[in-house]
Amino acid sequence: MKNDKTALITGANKGIGFETAKQLAALGYNVFLGSRNKANGLKAIEELNKLGFTNVQALEIDVTNKESIQNAKEELKTKISHLDVLINNAGIAGIISNLPSVDSIDNIRNVLETNFLGAVQVTQHFLELLGKSNAPRIVNVSSELGSLTLQSNPEWEFYPYKVFAYNTSKTALNSATVMFAHEFKDTALKINSVAPGYTATDLTNFGGERTPDMGAKVIVKYATLDINGPTGKFFNENGEVAW
Template identity: 40%
Template sequence: MNTTKIALVTGANKGIGKEIARQLGQAGFTVLAAARDQERGQLAVKELVAEGLDVVGVQLDVTDQASVRAAAGWVAAEYGRLDVLVNNAAIIPAGDTAVSEVEADVLRSTFETNVIGLVGVTQAFLPLLRNAGEARIVNLSSALASFALVGDRWSRMSTVLLFAYNASKAAVNMATVMLANELRGTGILVNAADPGQCATDMGGLDSPRTAAEGAAVAVRLATLDADGPTGHVYAEDGRLPW
């Protein structure tokens, strides 16, 4: 029986997702680097394998349930279980703006990827996570989903006019809490990670934090001990206010 832990990371072809895959690989995991674009995913896999890491590419488009089911079926046949699921894939679409101006199609596309896609992936892989016994689910969230921070007129978060993204990540937080409640006592811990504003395509290449720094909190939650917390959102400095 293979005792090496298996982790799957969505959106692992670049940015924080690739860095999460790298750090989990460095921690001794077999990492399944999932990407929508198979060619870009394989480029990331080659880079990580060249570093001596055990990384395997998986084609997975979180907005395509056939793709999600195929990926879950492949993991089931190849490994029989999944120890860690990191739901990293997400978008900030063009046209995301204030509540008074955002278009319905922008809202739909954001929720399709960031919420519906995340839930669909989690549901598909949950049987494999149950097979692992003590599995971990980490959902990537944001301080922009905090009602306390966005509601504080003096907070920088109150000035960021990305309603579709912010609202989708607030929904991710609720999914995190409700799934954690549902899975209490099963050995599966569910938490969300706020990587902060990192120098990536999404965060802006002039952002103050590196992708490696942003990935660290997700990796910490992915490797929690059995008595670790569940149902919370964490940033580098600790739990985020709701």
């Protein structure tokens, strides 16, 4: 099944990003797998080709590097006339054991640079192509750890997981979702934060109980919303998550 729908996923050469690419490709989307290292992206494409997917291409993009993002945009403009879906998936965990009182500014800066600022500047650069779509969708891949409501609830199962830099970066990303959604509320663009859950990837040292395939399904759901779908909200597979 093929159509003229297009999608760009950052950090898509492995883990949840890779599975999201696979699922969107299965729906007929022409999928561009963004990866910081082009070789890793091409390796992921080879794997998808072996599975029978020909509607996938690699795109080199380092979300922390403005020039790399600009180059990726210019390359994409030579291949497609519009972008229907942008999934800001690239992310890092940083040093997860540090308490706020001792966490290094370098660690905090590195995590925010990728997880928050990276998503913001990628979104800013690709709004031009998204604006040429009849139904543009943006998914910011977040985490329940970015929910201040859940982080403040001692009854929540992940309440002890106070990973300062990472959690803060996802809270900031959620804020960006609200802000972008408000700016484009009178347009066809829909943008939401989505939490794939505690998933077994290298980001979690494969400690999560969920598979990348499971995590990708909820992302794809909100990447393919119809005209009546929500915008400016935060979701996991069970529905809306409190900010």
